[in-house]
Amino acid sequence: MHINIPVTEDLQDSLGVRFVLYSVYLEGFLIFKARYKDLHLWNEQLHHLFGNQLPNFPPKYFLAMTKAMAEERRLQLERYLQKLVSDPVVSGSEKFMEFFKKSQLDTFKMSSVKIILNVYLPDGQHVKVDAYTSDTAERVLEAALYKLRLSRELKEYFSLFITRRERDTNITVVKQITGFELPFITIWNMPDDTFQIDIRKWYLNPFTDSMLLGCTAAISLLYMQAVQEFQMNWSRPTEEQRKKLQHLIETGNQLKFLELMQKVEHYGYLQLHSCTSDYPEPGTSVTVSVGNFELCCCFQPPKGQAELIQLHVADMTCWHVQMLHSAKGDSARQSYHLEFTLEYIQGETQKCVTIRTQQAFLLSSCLKKMVCEQPVTSIKEALEIQAEKTRTISNKSSKKSEKVRAHMKKGHFLSTKEENVIFDGFTDLNL
Template sequence: MKMHFSITAAEELRERGGGRYVLYSVCLEGFLLGKARYSQLRRWDAELRQLFGNAVPAFPPKFYLVMTKSMADERRSQLEQYLQNVTLDSNITNSDVFIGFFRKLQQDTFKIQTQRAFLDVYLADGSNIRLDIQTSDTAERILEVTLCKMGLSRELIKYFSLFFFQDHDDGALSVVKKVAEFELPYVSLQSMKELHCKLGIRKWYMDPSLDTLLMDCRASLNLLYMQAIQEVKRNWVKPTEGQMQELEFLQENANKAKFLELIREVQFYGYVRLDPCICDYPEGGCSADIYVGNNEINCCIKLPINQTKEVSFKINRLRSWQVTFLGATKDGEDDTLELRFEYNDSGTWQWIILYTKQVTSGDL
């Protein structure tokens, strides 16, 4: 899976000795992961090349003259492209050199040393599991410990992932982003304090039929059932009146297997629903409800003429995508992300843009 790195800011600072250097804000899926100097990234690149040789993409060259603004902009862009390209190779992203670099970068940026801490991981029914962890534990490690503690078979762990999400007072649920395997959830939660995020577990696959592979394990059956109940309560799925009556009957009788069998037939089951956002398709300024899953991005778009238009963008017709942090909205209350993807519509490529507070690009 391609991860979307971006460098949203380049801040020029002074050394104690009077020299100057640039500190780059490295973001993952639109959220700050850490701040790094060019020299740090260059040393990291050298370590990667010792292990992987020419599999590592070209690193932006060093400038020996004073950088002009255009040169500085070019370097920022080149570093951003380098980070995006280096993550295309899973051998690199799974290596100790890759994971160790970003572990240290997160800890140094947010000044959190390795120490013992407690971390709550929430399930879809609102309950939580409290873990005794190290602040430097990666998401991969925390997910494994949590699911093993629940009795999940190790071979099934790959079907689940950690997410940051928000519970709202009105009962709505926002899935903010999927947590990358090398990310440090404890540190990320500290850096996202203003969003009041929680760490939770959700299944992580796009084909609802894969549920059948997890039904024989009691722990995974319970996880799927809890998430399905949550999606019904939060109105993420759209059952017919008849389906809803049958689902309620199966829930009352605690028939989890039959419940999951029926709900796979319900529209938008297993999708991630975004909060209402702004879309530039088919024209600018349209509001839209977005559902991502089952190899599509489904948009229910409200047109200016008080009509709605439902559009399905198929994942296999996407060529590329980008996530950009835009900053606060006009009212100053929320940060906004621009998620854009290049789509083949009847043989013509065009960019579709969503303005949102959430990132689901891990789906793409």
């Protein structure tokens, strides 16, 4: 999960005491606002439960903070919260959930009242869930799956998502709703009624389907999502496969449809809405799909031919998401745009590409999910390949170093070119 504090407000309470209000964002969306003293009290409560297992909390200042001190505290709080949500033991505790629940309700001035929440299925139908505004996503998901008669043991394979209906029949997956979010507040805080709460499978290895095929309700959910993605052209069947799949839809043969989809290119991939990239030139349109342990980017520059880059997770060295200020406005969604920057290895070359998309956090979550799903044998193979690449680069660096040492023994000074050789060698080695 990605949590950050991009916005702070300098305010004054009823007694005239000035304080800083921190806006905490989860996956690019405001989840709550809190003062330092509230977070400090919460940390003390957690410390009674978990002791030294907790990350360091930013210390108190007894004198007025400078701008530099205020910025340092913001960053420290950001790192503290990120470590908390990344720890399943802490984030799954009752004290953690209580604080997040109360903070969300207080921030949006919402009381806990009984409601009926519509949770949509991929075919457009929906189930009505009896819930409270204070119910977490985990509780709402359990209630919805119970109504669908899905086995409790299979709950881990599904999640709630915020999606947006487009003008055509397509949808855009906006974000996954994390277990401690309050779905009602998340959907209530969206700008218009084109957004909705959906149930979708939450895995990106298409062969995981086989784990669910013993449950009729699971088969139905997988079938509905597979048909939806087939009709939105997220998958890439051949013409022959397309005809067979269309026939299976018409006859309602769900199992045969799913069996055939396993053989279709890009089955189970999530495709992002329209994106732009700085590669091969600024403003290039790019279609991004993610699934089955790979990221596929099809770049279409304004002038020139399309270029397809397919990257296995083993080729990705790191990635990060930035929230960048774009314009003034009341809504954070209007004031910020997101950039996803990926570094990867192609051959023996380290490369970098930046993609501008409002689904940047979702893309990052999908990549993390694939890393977690990757079989142990595949991880071992990837590490062996990476080790072999490192050895090759190291050998090249050693040869360059020996050449320089030979020059030094003869009493020669290093030339600028030779200095660069040594520096580049160590740089490559660190990769």
